[in-house]
Amino acid sequence: MSYANLIVEQRDAVTLVTLNRPQALNALNSEVLRELGEAFATYEADSSQRCLVLTGSGDKAFAAGADIKEMVEKEAADFYLEDFFSGWQTDVVKGTRKPWIAAVNGFALGGGCELAMMADFILASDKARFGQPEINLGVAPGMGGSQRLTRAVGKSKAMELCLTGRMMDASEAERAGLVARVVPHDELLDDAMKTAATIASKAPMAAIANKEMVNAAFETMLEQGLTHERRLFQILCASEDKGEGMSAFVEKREANWKGR
Ligand code: HXC
DSSP: OOOSSEEEEEETTEEEEEEOOGGGTTOBOHHHHHHHHHHHHHHHHOTTOOEEEEEESTTTEEEOSBOHHHHTTOOHHHHHHHTTTHHHIIIIIITOOSOEEEEEOSEEETHHHHHHHHSSEEEEETTOEEEOGGGGGTOOOOSSHHHHHHHHHOHHHHHHHHHHOOOEEHHHHHHTTSOSEEEOGGGHHHHHHHHHHHHHTSOHHHHHHHHHHHHHHHHSOHHHHHHHHHHHHHHHTTSHHHHHHHHHHHTTSOOOOOOO
């Protein structure tokens, strides 16, 4: 499938999706978000694909936010009646059960930061900059920034970033727990693809279950989360891959995953 605003490639079991509007610093307009939805749905449905990496084209930006030039034309009624971005968040992010990584190669601002935070984890180039500068436009985050950033970095820093609109650099983001790791800019894509290949080499059901249980930590109380984890563990123990993985360890050989 070809896209106007994305480059989508499959490298073995890893899908690489590149936001491709470098002239607008990969700003997210409705068309980009619609295409992203299609690319994620294709990834989810293709059993040969086991991890996805999302990055930005050009040297400067992952995504500099929702497209301000598109939003400036809209009135409140348009945002409300379209329930702007809601379908996309639900379908793409919550609906994607398989793992995906955001490889943040530059500015991740506003909707760009929010998009990165929807990933299972963020790998950042040392040139990455994160922020929720919507207040500078007279608005506020609308794609989860106030909620996901606060859960990731805590109230004080999230509040400071939202209220001042300032950006934080990659090392501050790493210290704050927003990103999993920072790597030198030129090594980001290689590192992200290798990390994704590692994930893709694991038992696929186990990957989905690991993702589901870590996410449950954000959506349940501790007791419920612990029960959820235990049940998923028990379900995995009924999989062929549990037998294969444990036998392979005992027999000192590589596991040959069946995917079920
Ligand atoms: C549309 C954008 C854009 C955006 C940059 N561009 N960000 N276009 N929407 N979010 C365009 C610029 O207009 C310009 O095109 C080109 O990209 C290069 O940008 P410059 O500003 O010339 O680059 P630079 O001086 O290096 O500054 C980089 C920057 C700045 C600091 C990232 O572009 C910036 O502040 N961008 C806006 C960041 C922002 O406020 N994001 C939040 C958006 S609101 P032209 O053709 O004009 O030269 C949001 C809400 C989400 O995301 C919730 C919705 C529900």
